[in-house]
Amino acid sequence: xxxxxxSPSALSLHEGTGSAxxxxxxTTMRAVQWFRKNSRGSLINLxxxxxxxxxxGRLKSAFDxxxxxxxxxxxxxxxxxxxxxxxxxxxxxxKVIFGKGTHLHVLP
Amino acid sequence: DMKVTQMPRYLIKRMGExxxxxxxxxxxxxxxxxYRQDPGLGLQLIYISYDVDSNSEGDIPKGYRVSRKKREHxxxxxxxxxxxxxxxxxxxxxxxxxxxxxxxxxxxSRLIVV
Numbered sequence: 001x002x003x004x005x006x007s008p009s010a011l012s013l014h015e016g017t018g019s020a021x022x023x024x025x026x027t028t029m030r031a032v033q034w035f036r037k038n039s040r041g042s043l044i045n046l047x048x049x050x051x052x053x054x055x056x057g058r059l060k061s062a063f064d065x066x067x068x069x070x071x072x073x074x075x076x077x078x079x080x081x082x083x084x085x086x087x088x089x090x091x092x093x094x095k096v097i098f099g100k101g102t103h104l105h106v107l108p
Numbered sequence: 109d110m111k112v113t114q115m116p117r118y119l120i121k122r123m124g125e126x127x128x129x130x131x132x133x134x135x136x137x138x139x140x141x142x143y144r145q146d147p148g149l150g151l152q153l154i155y156i157s158y159d160v161d162s163n164s165e166g167d168i169p170k171g172y173r174v175s176r177k178k179r180e181h182x183x184x185x186x187x188x189x190x191x192x193x194x195x196x197x198x199x200x201x202x203x204x205x206x207x208x209x210x211x212x213x214x215x216x217s218r219l220i221v222v
Contacts, residue, residue: 006150033211043198043213050208086150088211094139094158095166096202096211100150 004089006099014107018058018075021102023087025068030090032063032070037084037101046072046085077106110135114199114214121221127186129217131199137212139202140182141166142174144195145216151198157182189221 003026013019023032034046047054049063049070058077063070070087087099113132121127133140138159143151143166153166157176171193175183182201186193199214 009148031208035213040215041196041218042215045210045212048205048208048210088151090209094156094164095153096141096200097153098143098151100148 004087004097004099006087006102008102009100010103010105012105012107013074013077015078016076018073018077020074021072021085021087021104023070023089023099025070025089025091027091028065028068030065030092032061032087032089033096034061034070034072035086035088036081037086039083043086074104077104079106079108082106110212112199112201112212112214114197114217116217117215118218119220121189121219123191123221124188127189127193127219127221129184129197129199129219131182131184131214132180133182133201133212134180135201135203135212136179137201137203138179140176141200141202141211142172142182142184143198143200144168144193145198146195154184154197189219191221193219194221195219 005024031050033048035043047061053062060073084101086101090096115130140157142154145151155174157163173185197217200211
């Protein structure tokens, strides 16, 4: 079936540095959404993209439906960015499939 | 205020007991979802509801059933809980915003089956 492959599974960054998370899709997806699971366990919406790129503060996301991937870039990482990041993608109007998540640990 | 509310937030049940997890949304969204989230596995789709009394199995429906009698409420039912159903369950609703067809999640219901 449709799959979302998220990488890396875990990532450690020092404060002030940056990196990128990536999701590859096994089929053409209509849209992608990125979430962060906070310390309380809640899933926080970061981005929704049907195409192109979006930026919000220190976060930037891109989605290429044709090439079947999406990325989430974090720059100038802060301690409060630590958490688990998930991408979720939809291949049809209803079904939304999640990646397995990236555990980000920001180090002082 | 756009909100998805789950009840209860925490629950401990014995094997074989019935479990009812409830979810409400105040956005009049047609589509709602139940997922479970386990370490290392991401979120796995249990059921989708397209609207009242219009539900469809997701990827892991076995051992679960759902009920949607009103658009704003979507319930997940375990008729005889098993220990491997210990998990965190997330409800979501999906609707159009200025950003797109966005998923909104509740805060999760942590179920422990002993």
